[in-house]
Amino acid sequence: MIDLRVLRENPDLIRRSQELRGESTRLVDDLASADTAHRNALQRYESLRAEQKQFGKKVSAASGDEKQQLLARTRELSGAVKAAENAVTTAAEALRNAQFAIPNLVEEGVRPGGEDDYTVLREVGEIRTPDPCRDHLELGELLGAIDMERGARTSGARFGYLTGVGAQLQLGMLQLAVQYALEHRFTPMIPPVLVRPDAMAGTGFLGAHAEEVYYIERDDLYLVGTSEVPLASYHSGEILDLTEPRRYAAWSTCFRREAGSYGKDTRGIIRVHQFDKVEMFSYCRPEDAAAEHERLLAFEEDMLGKMELPYRVIDTAAGDLGSSAARKYDCEAWLPSQQRYLELTSTSNCTTxxxxxxGVRYRDEDGKPRTAATLNGTLATTRWLVALLENHQRPDGSVYVPKALQPFVGREVLEPVG
Structure with missing residues (x-):
């Protein structure tokens, strides 16, 4: 939610951010109008309320005709105060809606443009094209690791089973991620995956991303597409000690409708409706957020290094940021079967x-409550299996298990089943 002080002091900063995202600057004017209307409504209410209190004192001291006149005016004021109070409520709701309509301010240095306008920050590892080059689904079927046919039969398109070594690979990868998070002083979490509307709206997932979310109308609950949502809501309404950043790592199942992505990466497990993920989440002071963002990115790269995958890091353009993100870095692994990079991790600085x-705050050096900053990042997820299988495949259809994963999987090589 946009800080109204920024709106009042530097509205052009918000307009520039909207332009970078390719979104309407009219929303800034709408917010300014809503802010003015709310302040005027509040001022009128407070003025009438003060007058009402003043007349109350006069009535108690008056008598006779004067008292009757004062009582009549008091009744008029009572109606006016009630109407003014209702006007404040209406104006506050309009202001909130106008604030919620504007995404976060883009961080300085982020390029304008859309999905294809990213900046490549670095490329790591050697790209290799196996011969023959099987895709992850063919490999998964050879290994008895992925069963999309029975997944579709049970649940429909874009659902699958991870079976045998496929399940072992995912469990091992996620366990390694949790172990890694513990070593770096994250608090492990298993959060709820059904959340109330205020939690989903609070993290910014009921705006442009609303079509991606599964909603259970009967219970007025949402299935989360990332544990970022329950982690962000974990400290809602609290004042935290943020002398140091507070870090969590949550293992959860995630659900996405993948609305509007028909025909895109429909084969295998690249883009499915259900997957598992270990998500990092940090609360910190705003002045520490940029450094914390780099730290989360370093953790992601470290994990990809343990998976022995070639990858690149991109700084996404403003038009490809989620509504909550001020800046986002993606790590993309090389996908041999498609001769392109595939996003495996994402880390976002959501500032305040x-x-x-x-309503998550901390106290500054003077003891004054201030709004905290939040950040998130992927430490491991189901999609990683795609890159693991394809990059570590061998000519006979077997797949090498990265050294860091071997203790969790219990073998060095996955062999095709009979």
């Missing part, structure tokens, strides 16, 4: 945008 909506 989510915490302002959710």
């Amino acid at each position: 945008f989510q915490a302002r909506r959710l």
Whole structure:
């Protein structure tokens, strides 16, 4: 949620951010109008309320005709105060809606443009094209690791089973991620995956991403597409000690409708409706957020190094940022079967945008409550299996298991089943 002080002091900063994202600057004017209307409504209410209190004192001291006149005016004021109070409520709701309509301010240095306008920061590892080059689904079927046919039969398109070594690979990868998080002083979490609307809205997932979310109308609950949502809501309405960043790592199942992605990566497990993930989440002071963002990115790269995968890091353009993100870095692994990079991790600096909506604060050096900053990042997820299988495949259809994963999987090589 946009800080209204920024709106009042530097509205052009918000307009510039909207332009970078390719979104309407009219929303800034709408917010400014809503802010003015709310302040005017509040001022009128407070003025009438003060007058009402003043007349109350006069009535108690008056008598006779004067008292009757004062009582009549008091009744008029009572109606006016009630109407003014209702006007404040209406104006506050309009202001909130106008604030929620504007995404986070883009961080300085982020390029304008859309999905294809990213900046490549670095490329790591050697790209190799196996011969023959099987895709992850063919390999998964050879290994008895992935069963999409029975997944579709049971649940429909874009659902699958991870079976045998496929399940072992995922469990091992996620266990390694949790172990890694513990070593770096994250608190492990298993959060709820059904959340109330205020939690989903507070993290910014009911705007442009609303079509991606599964909603259970009967219970007024949402299935989360990432544990970022329950982690952001974990400290809602609280004042935290943020002398140091507070870090969590949550293992959860995630659900996404993948609305509008028909025909895109429909084969195998690249883009499915259900997957598992270990998600990092940090609360920190705003002045520490940029450094914390780099730290989360380093953790992601370290994990990809343990998977022995060639990858690149990109700084995404403003038009490809989620509504809550001020800046986002993606790590993309090389996908031999498609001769392209595939996003495996994402880390976003959401600055104070989510915490302002959710009421998460800390105390500054003077003891004054301030809005915290929040950040998130992927430490491991089901999609990683795609890159693992394809990059570590061998000519006979077997797949090498990265050294870091071997203790969790219990073998060095996955062999095709009979």
